[in-house]
Amino acid sequence: MNRQRIFEALLRRDFFVFLQKVFATLHPDDPPLERSPYLMAVCHVMILAFTGEIRRHAINIPPRHLKSITVAVAFPAFVLGHRPSAKILVAAYSEELSRKHAKDFRTIVQSDWYRRLFPEMVIDRGSDRQLEVVTTRTGARRAVSVGGTLTGLGADYIIIDDCMKAEDIRSAAVKDGLRHWYENTLLTRRNDPANGVVISISQRLSEDDLTAYLLEKGYGHLNLPAIADERAEIPIGDGEYFVRAPGDLLFPTRFTQAVLDEFRRELGPQIFSAQFQQNPVTPEGNLIRMEWFGEYEGVIDPKHRHRWHKIVQSWDTAETATPTSDWSVCHTWGYRDGHWFLLDVYRAREEYPDLKRSALRLRQLWKPERILIEAASVGRALAQELRKEHQCLEVKGVTPRGDKQTRVVGITGQLESGRFLLPVDAPFLREFRSELRAFPTGSRHDDQVDALAQFVKFQFDRRGWVEEEYTSTGRPTGSNRPRGQRLNRRY
Numbered sequence: 001m002n003r004q005r006i007f008e009a010l011l012r013r014d015f016f017v018f019l020q021k022v023f024a025t026l027h028p029d030d031p032p033l034e035r036s037p038y039l040m041a042v043c044h045v046m047i048l049a050f051t052g053e054i055r056r057h058a059i060n061i062p063p064r065h066l067k068s069i070t071v072a073v074a075f076p077a078f079v080l081g082h083r084p085s086a087k088i089l090v091a092a093y094s095e096e097l098s099r100k101h102a103k104d105f106r107t108i109v110q111s112d113w114y115r116r117l118f119p120e121m122v123i124d125r126g127s128d129r130q131l132e133v134v135t136t137r138t139g140a141r142r143a144v145s146v147g148g149t150l151t152g153l154g155a156d157y158i159i160i161d162d163c164m165k166a167e168d169i170r171s172a173a174v175k176d177g178l179r180h181w182y183e184n185t186l187l188t189r190r191n192d193p194a195n196g197v198v199i200s201i202s203q204r205l206s207e208d209d210l211t212a213y214l215l216e217k218g219y220g221h222l223n224l225p226a227i228a229d230e231r232a233e234i235p236i237g238d239g240e241y242f243v244r245a246p247g248d249l250l251f252p253t254r255f256t257q258a259v260l261d262e263f264r265r266e267l268g269p270q271i272f273s274a275q276f277q278q279n280p281v282t283p284e285g286n287l288i289r290m291e292w293f294g295e296y297e298g299v300i301d302p303k304h305r306h307r308w309h310k311i312v313q314s315w316d317t318a319e320t321a322t323p324t325s326d327w328s329v330c331h332t333w334g335y336r337d338g339h340w341f342l343l344d345v346y347r348a349r350e351e352y353p354d355l356k357r358s359a360l361r362l363r364q365l366w367k368p369e370r371i372l373i374e375a376a377s378v379g380r381a382l383a384q385e386l387r388k389e390h391q392c393l394e395v396k397g398v399t400p401r402g403d404k405q406t407r408v409v410g411i412t413g414q415l416e417s418g419r420f421l422l423p424v425d426a427p428f429l430r431e432f433r434s435e436l437r438a439f440p441t442g443s444r445h446d447d448q449v450d451a452l453a454q455f456v457k458f459q460f461d462r463r464g465w466v467e468e469e470y471t472s473t474g475r476p477t478g479s480n481r482p483r484g485q486r487l488n489r490r491y
Helices: 002-013 015-026 037-051 067-082 095-109 112-117 172-189 210-216 257-267 269-275 302-307 352-366 378-389 404-409 412-416 429-438 447-461
Strands: 056-060 087-092 132-134 140-145 157-161 197-202 220-223 232-237 240-244 294-296 310-316 328-336 339-348 370-374 395-398 420-423
Touching: 002 015, 002 112, 015 037, 015 067, 015 095, 037 056, 037 067, 037 197, 037 220, 037 232, 037 240, 056 210, 067 087, 067 095, 067 112, 067 140, 067 157, 067 197, 087 095, 087 172, 095 112, 095 132, 095 140, 157 172, 172 210, 197 210, 257 269, 302 352, 310 352, 310 378, 310 447, 328 352, 328 447, 339 352, 339 429, 339 447, 352 370, 352 378, 370 378, 370 447, 378 395, 395 447, 404 447, 412 447, 420 429, 429 447
Parallel strands: 056 197, 056 220, 087 140, 087 157, 157 197, 294 420, 310 370, 339 420, 370 395
Antiparallel strands: 132 140, 232 240, 310 328, 328 339
16 A cells, blocks of 8 residues: 555656656556656756746657657646646647547546546536537637637647647648648747747657747757757756767667668658758758768867967857847967867857957957858948957958859859868767758858858968968878877867
8 A cells, every 4th residue: 555655646746757658548558757967958848847947948759759659648637637627729730639648538537547646627518529628717728720610718738739730741831731730829829928838749840840940939958869969967856867969869769770761762851861860851951961071079168269279260140039030140269280179059040239349359259361251231330340449350251252142152162172071070060061051042040151251261262371380390281190089189
């Protein structure tokens, strides 16, 4: 009896243990649900949503990783068990899928173990419908499909579970309709607009899918690619973290490397990159190849600026700070031993006064020999003002020649040389790689591509200036290191 009481107390308190019980109830013939760190990370987000510590969050996770059972079935049951008066809307892309999740939810809340755990959560039989379960405390779990009417429905929690079918990826009308329905119909159903919770969980499908839209709106983000492409420390609760190194598999007991390789072959690299890696890139992308870049280890501290023979900053500036505008980007590159090292990436949406302050701050931080700013619109004004008013004589306005794609094609030979190195681990790497991979037509933004192309062309045109001898040692620079080789040293 004591063990039973302890277990039931744990079920009430620990959402992951509760999820394990839900899974066992719905899939009694399957092995028990293992304590996978990625699922614990998802459960941690959901508990923060339950307690009100987060209110807007997007979760990206590959298909067949138990996302629906976690957020569309177990979470509403957990919430209503603790708060029978809560009102929950669960949106999916089809009514058929909504029915399935509603049926699973009803199976859980009518089970003996659930009713023992939460005796105050009682279904109002007089109002029980196929897509709706109402409690005697006027709480409810209501299932809706995208595009459906929600007149008269209100919610404390809105769960968006995969609201777009993969086959609709290329339909601009479907994507526009989804965003319009989300903003003008679904969001208006919040009982408390200030404190209502909205959680979206899905696989990525395209660069302009619902996740992209939500991230533009400032939603928090839990990103879980099937194969880690960078180091990450992901909170899983109680001060613990799920640590991923590049190459680590998300669900190795089920989705092994061999299984993922098979999916990649069957789906193709673009679809696999989007759905499994949460990094959508259209077939028209990949003008810039990531294998052209070498790697270096270590964390770059601006205090160690003296280790670099030359430092160059390259700016691509945007005109406004609106959520849908382009980004202002500054790449900071350091030169030594015949190679350029990407030291830092600054990326922000700022109005002009803040942009100027950022440029002055980064100049003071890194003390570059050159600051390149595209001489167009805001960039032209910024370059002129920095030179005249702040005596930044190292600032150089750069006039772009040709269209963006032509400029990138013109630097591919330089990039292929292997002279440009990226850190093995840095917080800016994901966005940097994603934008470069997607160029020219696979990404909504190309600001990092512009900053890179501007820098690479400058260093090629000014190679004599770059490779002049070290003034302190008289030692010439240059390297015969093979292309793309990792440097076996730390900086």
